[in-house]
Amino acid sequence: MMKIFSSLSIKLISAFVIFVLIPIYLALLLLYQQYSNTLESKVQDYSNKSFEQMYQLVGSRLLDLVRVSNGIILNPATKQILERGSGESNWQYQLDMDTLDRTFDEAQNTGRVSSIYFTLVTRDGRVFGNWSSLPGKGQTASEWYANAVKHSPFPVWMPLQDNFLRNSSTKSPMVSMAQAIEGNSGVLRTSIEQSQIDKWLSEIKNSWTTLIYNEQGELIYGHDEELPDELKRDLESNYISWNSVDIHQFNRSGFRVISQGLPLKGWTVVQLLDEAELYKDIRFLMKSFTLFSLISLLVFIGVTALVTSRITRPLKKLRWAMKRVGEGDWDAEVAITTKDEVSHIALHFNRMVRQIGDLFGQLREEERKKSEIYYESLLAQVNPHFLFNTLSSIKWTASISKAHHVADLISSLGKILEMSTSRVEDRISLRQEIDYVQHYMKLQYARFGERVSLSILVPDELQQAMIPKFVLQPLVENAILHGFEQHEIRGEIRIEAEAHDGRLILFVLDNGKGFGEEKLRQLFAKKPAGDTPEHRQISGIGLRNVQERIRMLYGPQYGMMFASEEGISTVVRIVLPLVMGKEEHLYVQSAYRG
Known part of the structure; x- marks a missing residue:
């Protein structure tokens, strides 16, 4: 029995049942809640997008209606007619009607809304409009006229009204806005058929039911005939609580309800979607x-x-x-x-x-x-004690003879040979490497004079960075041998250092004659042929040696990169890991006493 359960196939089936089958069935119990949360998020995004589309389309066009109304109110012809008073003749009234007809037509052509119907009621009771069946006098005593005067100069959106156009084929209710004219000299009512807004909303292509209310909670646009009475009462009772600029979302009577108030425009928009339709998929x-x-x-x-x-x-x-x-x-x-x-x-x-x-x-x-x-390094070694003692004797002889310049050169040469023959440390501080380069340059100043110069731009905080020996000196020497020795210009060499992302980046720049790709390959050759400048290098260390030592110590992601333009300049970029060390003398025992 135990042998059966030790079988790999039985273990796999058992593990599948325990760790896959059972968790899947448990997960199914939680799946509905998970999908509900996902749906809620999607509905939120969908509703916000639908809301934005509705405002961009319908909102902008209703605002066009406001701009058209303002255009008529501010028109000089309108002001002139309002100032004329009611003592005019029928002939003058007809002239004023013709003038306003042209004004209404011009205003209607300036916006994106078509089929706008205007009704202008003056303070003295005169009525003008661009539709055939104008109301009679006495409009100044109407509720809508008084409401517009009360909220002057802001527009007032009126509740849905029956269609007053005799020749309308749809008999769609009218969406109207009333706005008092400056000085309360009259009120302009601007109207469009509700079916025109229906056409705008059909461009959005969603199944939302859209309702728009005015500041008094009265319906100024929408089809609420098929909504449940309970939902209508709920919307009326909660109107004040969600009449703000914040977006509200909640469920009511089997509908998803989203609302947002826009007090500056005098609207509150409500959108509804049947939850059965929402959750069907x-x-x-x-x-x-x-x-x-x-x-x-x-x-x-x-x-x-x-x-x-x-x-x-x-x-x-x-x-x-x-x-x-x-x-x-x-x-x-x-x-x-x-x-x-x-x-x-x-x-x-x-x-x-x-x-x-x-x-x-x-x-x-x-x-x-x-x-x-x-x-190879063993073959290149020379007995250091013999060299240092000999150089020390020559230096003292030069000093006694008052040849101090020669003594300084011998001292620098001694420092260079001391570092070259020392095998104590593989890594030294950047400060020590720079000192070595400066001793080397003293010898070159004696040879070239003012034809060559060296500048060093290294921050103090990087002076203790640890680097391999003989990284900078071969590059400086290479710049002199290949850039300036046979090039009649004033040679300038610059050494810079910076730290970035845990790496030390050194630059050696010169204004020498530069070189091409073929010359770079020769410089990196293992054994240069013939009497080339490489054979005259004081350190005997070529560029290939420097590159190999860096990558042997730190890996292939570190090393040197060259950028050179023949006859212009050369830039060498050296990338090393940033390792800080303490200031210590390089040599355990110095053989040279210069």
Whole structure:
């Protein structure tokens, strides 16, 4: 019995039931809530977008209506007619009517709203308009006239009214706005048919029901005939609480309700969507997903037993290959005969074994290079005690002879040889490397005079950064040999340093003759041929040596990069890790006493 349960296939099936099947069924219980939250977020985004579209389309055009109304009110012809008074003749009244007709037509052509109907009522009771059946006198005593005068100079949106156009084919209710004229000399009522706003909203192509209320909570646009009475009462009772600039979202009587007030425009917009329509797709998706999950689970359980038997065979081969690798056989590989997950493991295993084998090969090659470099350095060594004692004797002889300039040159040469022959430290501070470069330049000043100059721009905080020996001096020497020696210009060399993202970046810049790609390859050659300037370098260290030492110490992501323009300049950029050290003397025992 225990042997059966130790089988890999049984373990896989058991693990699947415990860790996959049961959690899936538990997850299904929470799925509805999860989808509800997701839907809520989507509805929020959808409603905000719909709201924005509605305001951009309908809101902007209703504001056009306000601008058209203001245009008529501010028209000089309108003011002149209002100032004339009621003592005019019928002939004058007809002239005024013609004048206002032209004014109404001109104003209507300036906006994006068509079929606007104007009614101008003067303070003395005269009525003008661009529609045939004008109301009679006595409009100054009407509620809408008094309300417009009360809120002057702001426009007042009136509740929906019956269509007053005899020739209208739709008989759609009228959406109207009334605005008092300056000095309360009259009121202009501007109206459009509700069907025109319906046409605007149809361009948005959504299933929302849109209602617009005025500041008194009266419906100025919308079709609320089919809404439940309970929802209508709820909207009326809650109107004051959501009549603000904030967006409100809530559920009422099976509808999703979204509202926002715009007090400056005198509107509050309410949008409604039937929740049954809103949740229809998600409920269908829930049922489909549940059915699909149950079928998938049953099929997967049946297939699991078959799959596990195919898994065990390549796993045994993989175990055998791992054992060979553990014994040091880097040629061991797993034969890949399938395209399943185990084959991917075997593929990556083979790749890993090859990479480890290559890494061991690289390590052996690096050790060989280190031995070769060390051997070459041994060949280049000279007995330091003999050189230093000889130089010390020459320096004192020069000093006694009062040849102080020669004594300084010998002292600098001694410092250079002292550092060149020392094997105590592989890394020194940037300050020490700069001192070495300055001693080297003293020798070059004696040779070239004012033809060459060196400037160093290194922040104090980077002076203690640790770098490999002989990084800057070979580059300065290379600039002189290849840039200035056979180039009749005043040579300028500049050393700069900066730190960035944990890296120390050094720059060596010169205004020499520069070089092309072929010359750069020669400079990086392992053994330059012929009597080239490389054979005359005081350190015997070429650019290739500097590059290899940097990458051997820190890795291939560090090293030197060249930018050169022939006849103009050369810039060398050296990237090293930023490692700060303490100021210590470089040499444990100095043989030179200069």
